[in-house]
Amino acid sequence: MPDALIEDALAGNRRALSRLLSIVEAGGDEAQAALSALFGRTGRAHWIGLTGAPGTGKSSLASALARAFRGGNLRVAVLAVDPSSPYTGGAILGDRIRMADLSGDSGIFIRSMATRGALGGLARATRDLARVFDACGYDIVLIETVGAGQNEVAVARVAHTVVVVEAPGRGDEVQAIKAGILETADVLVVNKADLPGAPATVRALRTMIDTGHPAQKTVWHHGQMMTAEAPPPHAEDAALWVPPIVQTVATSGQGVPELVSAIRDHESFLKNSPSAGTIERARVHLEMMDHLREALLERLLKALPEGALDAAVDEVLARTADPHSAARALMQQAPAAMP
Numbered sequence: 001m002p003d004a005l006i007e008d009a010l011a012g013n014r015r016a017l018s019r020l021l022s023i024v025e026a027g028g029d030e031a032q033a034a035l036s037a038l039f040g041r042t043g044r045a046h047w048i049g050l051t052g053a054p055g056t057g058k059s060s061l062a063s064a065l066a067r068a069f070r071g072g073n074l075r076v077a078v079l080a081v082d083p084s085s086p087y088t089g090g091a092i093l094g095d096r097i098r099m100a101d102l103s104g105d106s107g108i109f110i111r112s113m114a115t116r117g118a119l120g121g122l123a124r125a126t127r128d129l130a131r132v133f134d135a136c137g138y139d140i141v142l143i144e145t146v147g148a149g150q151n152e153v154a155v156a157r158v159a160h161t162v163v164v165v166e167a168p169g170r171g172d173e174v175q176a177i178k179a180g181i182l183e184t185a186d187v188l189v190v191n192k193a194d195l196p197g198a199p200a201t202v203r204a205l206r207t208m209i210d211t212g213h214p215a216q217k218t219v220w221h222h223g224q225m226m227t228a229e230a231p232p233p234h235a236e237d238a239a240l241w242v243p244p245i246v247q248t249v250a251t252s253g254q255g256v257p258e259l260v261s262a263i264r265d266h267e268s269f270l271k272n273s274p275s276a277g278t279i280e281r282a283r284v285h286l287e288m289m290d291h292l293r294e295a296l297l298e299r300l301l302k303a304l305p306e307g308a309l310d311a312a313v314d315e316v317l318a319r320t321a322d323p324h325s326a327a328r329a330l331m332q333q334a335p336a337a338m339p
């Protein structure tokens, strides 16, 4: 890849940025080279994840938040990992932002990510694209994901601040619980607060935070990953972050300033709390584990004799081997890959 492309993207050229994002999203050697060149310039942006069930108002909130941050003169990138979010069609984003985007305001950049084909690598791709925005001077990266499964939870965890979006539904039903994303929340939003069920949803969430949400998990930010691999020496000294519940009406902007404050509070918690260093370290540790897993798997698959994996699959299908033993046997066939 020509260095000129990176130079141009860094200088604010939107077409260059767009091409750079495509290269990075595709992965591979070119992507690696670009990311290595950019890494030194990253670490300034705040990455905000918006996750929740379809229809709760994530795209509308992303639009409202983008507008609010732009009002504060910050540069905003929106990364839609939810393929159903009609950013490109412009059906959701307000006219002001759409026009600004089209007329080349370098202060906002909207990008939809293709989720197909990124098997297992969706979180990786999200992180890499967010880093490109970070390097190119965007202060805020808003990442919209639809909270529907493990893959999406992994994507949500890429963000520094995870905003879980709920909307009034039927009675106390909280969709985030079903999707398994409530425990990743740093900030809880009850959007569509103009609808009559909103107070019941707030009550249901509050009950869940108080009872079903062990304090320790909240302390360690984004759940088990922190407790599993980086227990801090003085856990009891760490400040406790309890996810606040904010009510919003994304379509009118009501509650959006409060949401911005809650996000900012969490950002300063991440930077200033006694466990800030631990949290950052755990984040890097987790990412390194992802890269190592990917690299080891790649090496193993390359080192295997032709057809060995298919043969192992056949054995499992024929019930002559169990999957665990078959996997171990494969590893022994490729000693070079496994030191």
Ligand SMILES: Nc1nc2c(ncn2[C@@H]2O[C@H](COP(=O)(O)OP(=O)(O)O)[C@@H](O)[C@H]2O)c(=O)[nH]1
Pocket: 052, 053, 054, 055, 056, 057, 058, 059, 060, 061, 085, 092, 191, 192, 193, 194, 195, 248, 249, 250, 251, 252
């Ligand atoms: N009444 C009401 N409708 C909203 C609100 N926020 C979003 N909507 C509507 O809910 C629908 C889904 O919103 P969208 O942002 O696409 O949800 P997403 O699927 O989570 O991204 C759209 O028709 C929005 O106009 C709100 O605060 N109140």
Ligand SMILES: [Mg+2]
Pocket: 058, 059, 060, 082, 084, 085, 086, 144
């Ligand atoms: Mg959406």
